[in-house]
Amino acid sequence: MNVTLYIWRQKNAHAKGKMEKYEARDLSPNMSFLEMLDVVNEDLITQGVEPIHFDHDCREGICGACSLVINGRPHGKQHATTTCELRMRHFKDGDTIYVEPFRAKAFPIVKDLTVDRGAMDRIMQAGGFVSVNTGGMPDANAIPISKKDSDTAMDAAACIGCGACVAACPNASAMLFVAAKVSHLAYLPQGKVEAKKRVQAIVSQMDKEGFGNCTNHLECEAACPKEISVKFIAKMNREYMRSSVVSK
């Protein structure tokens, strides 16, 4: 199959970027979207053209490194699927595909389709952890956790931190990501200890990074490759309110 690509090319963080047209020929429908870009890049390299830069790592939908806004949708139109897991068979022969980076002020472009998502790491450093003053390994099941809570915490923990929620949000808000981290830990006894401090620390870091404010458009949930629910944003809002009222 053949497709026509319009891809965002930008030399570096300060350069002005633009969409450029590429033809991808003789593709197998079983290729992943990233493999298709690899093929295009092989071609560009033989022509002596700078290949297209994009992020990727595991290529099996678990690491959160791949990104790309494909035809206006982060990770493309396939529901609950990362770009690396998206296959060319999800497109039609002769399709025109627009490929752009995950855009946000908080995600500066490094080159082409690669953006710096360090803001999300700094949010994690601010509160996305539990402080454990190490000792021996605790016994399994020493702390009972209800099935319901552990399931809910796991649903939130499914977040791979790819930033699709930010890219999908009309306001470039990182609320779904942050809410997943806050909720995941807030449902577990280990996380409850620092829950009040965490939500304050993590929200203030999120704001500092220049993400937009959530206005409940729900685009994030629709774009999330791990189907993180906006119910976690409601949960984070509750956690935040409690911490603001009680901590004084």
Place this chain on the structure above:
Amino acid sequence: MSAVQVDTMSVHQPQAVYKTSIGKKIIMAITGITFVGFITGHMLGNLQIFLGQDRLNAYAEALQGLGALLWFIRAFLLAFIALHIIFAIILYFENRSSRPIRNVRVHNIESSLASRTKIFSGLLIFFFVTYHLLHFTLIVTNPEYAALKDSLGRHDVYSMMILGFQNYIISGVYILAILSLSFHLSHSVFSLFQTLGLNNAAWVPRLRMISNIFAVLIFIGYVSIPVGILFNLAKLPEGGLL
């Protein structure tokens, strides 16, 4: 070796609530919930126009009879309107600047035109409310209304409304304003519950539905007043104006 106690999360001064992104949302939600209450009450109160002159004028007089309390409520509403607008503007500009370069292709799925244009529907509502207050509450635009009295000597709010809405332009502007209000509300009710954390996975679709239904009810309720008047369902009193 003794363990070193490291408390990494404490190096942090909590931000003032109104400065954080969630705090700003909460201010929008709490002021918003007040307007939802006011809009409902105001509609139910004024629908009494269809119950006749006596009923509506008695209601209006009872409201006036609240005296200091009425002024307190008005001041409270005005302050909330100011807060809602100020924070809406702050949020609008912050949210615009959070993505300086937009995508060439944008494909929205869950958001609605209403949710993405609330700043504009809100602006229209603001202009209309200003006019509406000058028209019916402060009686600046049509000073002749002030002299209207009913047979019991009460301010004749009933005739004032009928005279007002018999004017096609006033009714037309009013209907358009209610349209933008309903548009605004279709996302508001869901949004405020979500912001206040009163939501879970099962209630997300339900609250969105309730939000839409509420917007439609508000539209029908308010628009029935000018439409009812233009179709003579509520007429000027028999003996003419006093």
